[in-house]
Amino acid sequence: MSRILVTGGSGLVGKAIKHVVETEPEGSPFAKRAGEEWIFASSSEADLRDPVATEALFDKYKPTHVIHLAALVGGLFKNMKYKLTFLRDNSLINDNVLRSSYTHQTSKVISCLSTCVFPDKVEYPLNEEKIHIGPPHDSNFGYAHAKRMVDVMNHAYKEEFGCNFTSAIPTNVFGPYDNFDLEDSHVIPGLIHKCVLAKKNGTPFVVAGTGKPLRQFIYSYDLAKLFIWMLRNYDDVEPVILSVGEDEEVSIKQVADAIVKAVGFEGNYSFDTTRADGQFRKPASNAKLLGLVGKFEFTPFDQALDETVKWFVTNYDNARTGSKK
Numbered sequence: 001m002s003r004i005l006v007t008g009g010s011g012l013v014g015k016a017i018k019h020v021v022e023t024e025p026e027g028s029p030f031a032k033r034a035g036e037e038w039i040f041a042s043s044s045e046a047d048l049r050d051p052v053a054t055e056a057l058f059d060k061y062k063p064t065h066v067i068h069l070a071a072l073v074g075g076l077f078k079n080m081k082y083k084l085t086f087l088r089d090n091s092l093i094n095d096n097v098l099r100s101s102y103t104h105q106t107s108k109v110i111s112c113l114s115t116c117v118f119p120d121k122v123e124y125p126l127n128e129e130k131i132h133i134g135p136p137h138d139s140n141f142g143y144a145h146a147k148r149m150v151d152v153m154n155h156a157y158k159e160e161f162g163c164n165f166t167s168a169i170p171t172n173v174f175g176p177y178d179n180f181d182l183e184d185s186h187v188i189p190g191l192i193h194k195c196v197l198a199k200k201n202g203t204p205f206v207v208a209g210t211g212k213p214l215r216q217f218i219y220s221y222d223l224a225k226l227f228i229w230m231l232r233n234y235d236d237v238e239p240v241i242l243s244v245g246e247d248e249e250v251s252i253k254q255v256a257d258a259i260v261k262a263v264g265f266e267g268n269y270s271f272d273t274t275r276a277d278g279q280f281r282k283p284a285s286n287a288k289l290l291g292l293v294g295k296f297e298f299t300p301f302d303q304a305l306d307e308t309v310k311w312f313v314t315n316y317d318n319a320r321t322g323s324k325k
């Protein structure tokens with residue numbers, strides 16, 4: 001009998017894992033197996049910043065495995081404004097989850113880092129060896145340091161207590177159940193919401209920047225499968241980058257074009273080149289992942305985007321959109 005506790009089970013990635021384990025056909029390597037119980041915890045069930053609440057959650061479920069996704073996440077503005085809160089909240093959450101996993105003799109923990117944790121000044125492509133070789137970008141100083149400490153703690157737990165704790169490093173994730181807030185969201189959900197509104201209101205669709213920067217995006221359902229693969233097959237403390245290949249970078253213009261097509265927007269569409277672009281590219285290598293997992297079929301970007309747009313339009317009233325609609 002395995003009891004798999006997914007912290008952050010109500011978020012973008014948590015909902016994707018739930019979807020995949022519940023909908024994959026029998027026989028699929030990602031389907032729920034006989035004897036498995038999956039628990040998806042949200043912050044309303046336990047505030048993981050609180051050690052007592054965290055212990056109570058572990059006492060209640062006694063998980064054999066943990067996929068630890070819960071985190072205070074946010075866009076650039078929020079990260080810059082609340083550096084200490086990002087550092088403290090995430091450090092507390094991570095320390096409590098790893099500590100309770102240890103005290104409850106959980107046989108495996110996979111924690112979620114992010115490619116944001118990598119050094120600001122670094123040679124590309126990013127790979128698993130480069131996490132600690134320089135300071136992170138100042139804009140996500142708190143979040144990045146808290147996440148880096150998970151890797152440090154995983155090694156310390158292994159060395160002192162022999163724990164099987166490891167971490168995954170996804171690139172930019174998108175999919176159903178994302179945060180579609182117009183101001184505090186990632187680029188894809190933010191642009192989808194903007195384009196849907198432009199269509200509804202008959203207003204222009206304006207994309208900030210030149211559209212030239214390149215990014216690697218992973219569909220949340222593909223990421224979910226890779227977490228399930230890690231849970232079942234990967235027992236090393238060293239992290240693994242979970243990403244599409246470097247040859248699958250897409251430009252922000254390609255993203256915006258695909259959104260326009262998926263939304264069916266026919267109005268005025270342009271780029272506001274007076275707005276900052278951010279870094280041109282920051283490719284991450286998925287060589288380690290592919291070497292371990294063998295062949296993995298990533299969902300084509302346009303198809304994943306189309307599914308995400310359809311989900312957002314269908315679930316508009318319940319999607320996370322902040323207060324501005």
Ligand SMILES: NC(=O)c1ccc[n+]([C@@H]2O[C@H](COP(=O)([O-])OP(=O)(O)OC[C@H]3O[C@@H](n4cnc5c(N)ncnc54)[C@H](OP(=O)(O)O)[C@@H]3O)[C@@H](O)[C@H]2O)c1
Nearest residue numbers: 008009010011012013042043047048069070071112114173
């Ligand atoms: N989205 C990306 O592009 C991306 C990229 C790389 C890495 N990641 C990482 O992936 C993981 C999941 O992110 P996501 O995109 O799914 O984020 P999300 O949609 O914002 O979900 C965050 C989850 O964390 C939970 N949470 C937040 N504070 C909590 C607390 N104090 N106690 C308990 N639970 C708490 C939330 O619960 P409630 O909703 O119930 O409050 C929610 O389930 C995070 O570790 C993030 O750093 C995300």
